[in-house]
Amino acid sequence: MQVNSNLGNDLKGLRPSALFMYMEEIMSSFFSYLINGISLGSIYAIIALGYTMVYGIAKMLNFAHGDVIMVGSYMTFLMASSLGLPPVLAVLVAVVVCTILGITIEKIAYKPLRKAPSLAVLITAIGVSYFLQNAALLIFGANTKMFKSVISLPAIQLADGNINISGETQVTIVVCVIIMIVLTTFIKKTKSGQAMLAVSEDKGAAELMGVNVNGTISLTFAIGSALAAVAGVLLCSAYPTLTPYTGSMPGIKAFVAAVFGGIGSIPGAFIGGILLGVIENMSKAYISSQLSDAIVFSVLIIVLLVKPTGILGKKIKEKV
Numbered sequence: 001m002q003v004n005s006n007l008g009n010d011l012k013g014l015r016p017s018a019l020f021m022y023m024e025e026i027m028s029s030f031f032s033y034l035i036n037g038i039s040l041g042s043i044y045a046i047i048a049l050g051y052t053m054v055y056g057i058a059k060m061l062n063f064a065h066g067d068v069i070m071v072g073s074y075m076t077f078l079m080a081s082s083l084g085l086p087p088v089l090a091v092l093v094a095v096v097v098c099t100i101l102g103i104t105i106e107k108i109a110y111k112p113l114r115k116a117p118s119l120a121v122l123i124t125a126i127g128v129s130y131f132l133q134n135a136a137l138l139i140f141g142a143n144t145k146m147f148k149s150v151i152s153l154p155a156i157q158l159a160d161g162n163i164n165i166s167g168e169t170q171v172t173i174v175v176c177v178i179i180m181i182v183l184t185t186f187i188k189k190t191k192s193g194q195a196m197l198a199v200s201e202d203k204g205a206a207e208l209m210g211v212n213v214n215g216t217i218s219l220t221f222a223i224g225s226a227l228a229a230v231a232g233v234l235l236c237s238a239y240p241t242l243t244p245y246t247g248s249m250p251g252i253k254a255f256v257a258a259v260f261g262g263i264g265s266i267p268g269a270f271i272g273g274i275l276l277g278v279i280e281n282m283s284k285a286y287i288s289s290q291l292s293d294a295i296v297f298s299v300l301i302i303v304l305l306v307k308p309t310g311i312l313g314k315k316i317k318e319k320v
Contacts, residue, residue, distance in 0.1 A: 032164065033282055039168070039277070041277020041278055043172060045180070046179060047069060048261070048273045050223075050224030050228050051255050052264055056265070060110065062221075063128075064109075067136075069228045070242075071247075072230070074242065076229075095226045098228055102224060105128055105225075111214070140244065142244065145241070151237050169238070171237075172234045196220060253296060257273040260300055261310050261312055268312035271311055
């Protein structure tokens, strides 16, 4: 109430021209926070796609997904800094490594548990996550690495320079939209995409129809892990620090975004990620940077109470 009172007193003492400039400044700040929130949400959306695809097809939660982001970031860092590869080539190497890693994790850790209780799969996923974190600690050490952005696009100035859109923000939003379009087209128009839809509906029936269920699940992990590598590069380019725990919190928030949008739904992952990024950034700007994470998870609780399936999730009827 004190803040509103002070704001009212400030506005009363301003002349019309000064008031206009003051309001323009407020709106410019708001749009800057909004654009940065969309950029952050785009990263969450790309990560959330991995969660939602694996859950939608394999009906399991891969909590090691966030650590694949970290591996992709370290690979890009090594390829660009140590070997001096061009940024595009460094990112491609990271995508290939993470794709192979995702397939390997699925084959070794998850495939033997295909018919196991969901709790066993969940514990295994947490174990894989800790394994990747500790392996990174042994190989790269605990020291924070400064990640040099792989994006060299110049910033865009809007509203007479009051709104600054960095190259990282531009690329992140565009890449997220392109990935969504390509992935949606792949699912709807290709044979492999149709196989994924069939397996997500009924594994047994899909196998009887000649669909290679194991191959389809492996392909899902491969795509999700490749997207995690891209998300890791975009994340570290925007927030240029790298540690073995870099992917932990973004991974958890991306899972929240997937549940928020409706886990198992690709458009839901996109919408959930964007909304979560905007909510987080606006919370940091207008409420408290220390409470922003609490606000994000509170939103998830509210959404689950009001609509347990998420924004675009569908209610599944189970046979008894």
